[in-house]
Amino acid sequence: MENKKQIKYCDFCETKNATCICFKCNKYFCDNCFDIIHKLKEKQKTGHKQEKLDIFIPIELKCQKHPNDINDLFCINDKEFCCTRCHFKNLHEGHKLIEIYDEDSLNRENLDVKDEKERFNIISQRILGLKDKIEIEIKKINQQFDKTINELKSSYQKKYEILKNEENKLRETLENKVTETKEQLELYLTEINENIRISDRINKGINKFMEEKKSMIQILSYISKINTSEKSMKILEKQFMKTIKFKYEEKLNIINYEEIFFSGIIIPENITFKEINKTSFKIFWSIDQTNLNNIDKNLIKHKVEIKPENEKDFIGVYEGKETYCFIRNLQLSTTYEVRICSIYKDLIGTWSKIQKVTTLIDSSILIKSNRALEFLEIIYHWIGSKKIELLFRSTRDGMNAKIFHKKCDNQGATICFIKNEKGHIFGGYTSISWTSETGNKTDPKAFLFTLSNIYNIKPTKFVSMNCKNEVYHFIEFGPIFGKDGLDLKIQPYLNSANSNFPKSFQDVSGKGYSLFSSEENNPNFGVKEIEVFKIY
Numbered sequence: 001m002e003n004k005k006q007i008k009y010c011d012f013c014e015t016k017n018a019t020c021i022c023f024k025c026n027k028y029f030c031d032n033c034f035d036i037i038h039k040l041k042e043k044q045k046t047g048h049k050q051e052k053l054d055i056f057i058p059i060e061l062k063c064q065k066h067p068n069d070i071n072d073l074f075c076i077n078d079k080e081f082c083c084t085r086c087h088f089k090n091l092h093e094g095h096k097l098i099e100i101y102d103e104d105s106l107n108r109e110n111l112d113v114k115d116e117k118e119r120f121n122i123i124s125q126r127i128l129g130l131k132d133k134i135e136i137e138i139k140k141i142n143q144q145f146d147k148t149i150n151e152l153k154s155s156y157q158k159k160y161e162i163l164k165n166e167e168n169k170l171r172e173t174l175e176n177k178v179t180e181t182k183e184q185l186e187l188y189l190t191e192i193n194e195n196i197r198i199s200d201r202i203n204k205g206i207n208k209f210m211e212e213k214k215s216m217i218q219i220l221s222y223i224s225k226i227n228t229s230e231k232s233m234k235i236l237e238k239q240f241m242k243t244i245k246f247k248y249e250e251k252l253n254i255i256n257y258e259e260i261f262f263s264g265i266i267i268p269e270n271i272t273f274k275e276i277n278k279t280s281f282k283i284f285w286s287i288d289q290t291n292l293n294n295i296d297k298n299l300i301k302h303k304v305e306i307k308p309e310n311e312k313d314f315i316g317v318y319e320g321k322e323t324y325c326f327i328r329n330l331q332l333s334t335t336y337e338v339r340i341c342s343i344y345k346d347l348i349g350t351w352s353k354i355q356k357v358t359t360l361i362d363s364s365i366l367i368k369s370n371r372a373l374e375f376l377e378i379i380y381h382w383i384g385s386k387k388i389e390l391l392f393r394s395t396r397d398g399m400n401a402k403i404f405h406k407k408c409d410n411q412g413a414t415i416c417f418i419k420n421e422k423g424h425i426f427g428g429y430t431s432i433s434w435t436s437e438t439g440n441k442t443d444p445k446a447f448l449f450t451l452s453n454i455y456n457i458k459p460t461k462f463v464s465m466n467c468k469n470e471v472y473h474f475i476e477f478g479p480i481f482g483k484d485g486l487d488l489k490i491q492p493y494l495n496s497a498n499s500n501f502p503k504s505f506q507d508v509s510g511k512g513y514s515l516f517s518s519e520e521n522n523p524n525f526g527v528k529e530i531e532v533f534k535i536y
Helices: 031-038 040-046 084-088 106-224 230-255 257-265 372-383 401-408
Strands: 020-022 027-029 073-075 080-082 097-099 268-274 281-287 300-308 315-320 324-327 335-344 355-358 388-393 414-420 425-430 439-441 447-450 460-463 471-473 488-490 496-498 524-535
Touching: 020 031, 027 031, 073 084, 268 335, 268 355, 281 300, 281 335, 300 324, 315 324, 355 372, 372 425, 388 401, 401 524
Parallel strands: none
Antiparallel strands: 020 027, 073 080, 073 097, 268 281, 281 324, 300 315, 300 335, 335 355, 388 524, 414 425, 414 524, 425 447, 439 471, 447 460, 488 496, 496 524
């Protein structure tokens, strides 16, 4: 029977091999658990007894011959468990059978209940210990997951910015190349047309000269047929040749090679623009004096033509001897193309290379800055448009948040310029409309920027960090940027603000809110002017 033995674990600790069995409990135990559960001295009185497993064959407690019945007997002779049905069928006839369950007293039942509670408590403590360990591991996994996600987001954002900058550089280079090529072609075409015009005039002069020469020869041939003395003939021929030479020189004067040289070579150069403001500018230029030795400089005039960048035809705005002029009454925030040529008598010289100049926007903040044109070009590049319109100016319309919302709500994309009490300029852009609703709004295209600051950092744009909650709308406040307004918040009366930048936007400068407050340890600051522009 030795080969039928099998390993059995303790029914209580479930980790150690069972060394004994209690028929009253109908359970297997290791020595330690048996002593703890049974309290040996008290249980022996009620029939609980420790039987070592080396004299028994540990098998399942359900009857092997009748699986639906529970073993409630033990056969000493066969050393195996059996059920009552086995006994009635005389399967162990003549053998000594011992009852496993003894319901002899109520005290035994109470003791069993108590034992089960102790066992339940042991198991419960083990489960709670496992639960704590599992919760700790889950927390570690969640922390590692969040860390990995944040690292991936940060890496993606950096790579996105690098690719975006490269794209903008390539786009700008290509546009400049196309514009330069177009201007060169236009210049070549103008020169070709001018050469054709000069060639036509030369041919016309030569043809007239040949006609005159032919007429003189015919007259001379006719006279030679008349009977005149040889001396008279020579005198007459000399007079005719003198007339022909005069006519020849007279016809060449119509062409005037000095004038032709002037019209093809002398081009206005060193064109500069000064005193640019909202609707006018002053333009200066000069001409190359190298080839003007044989030309009367007092007869040289200059012509200036201008047109908006997107229109076809140029319009003359100046013609005179001065090498500068004022151009006034232009459109706000518009790029114009300007060209200049020199005129000698009635000859028009070659046009200069087209120059571009942009008038300022209607911004009291930018116009008062000595870097207005530089700031404007940077802003146009950031927002991708040169057509913007003033919606709100705090010193003109009123220092009140509700007026701001009345004029700026539901207007689409806008850009806001702010000047603090120390004269530094900054602001923010949003591609979505302002509203009088309350709450955070997501606008991945939104950004903050600085144009001037206490650190003299060049104009810088600060893009979204997580592409979420970039602006905050609230009718009682002015423009608000960042989740819950933490990055930049304009107070209700628009004369003060505070900033905890950076929160929702990336600070590539490392200077934080002091870029806006102009103080290193103070997030609060006063506001002198706010302007909001609609972008088309």
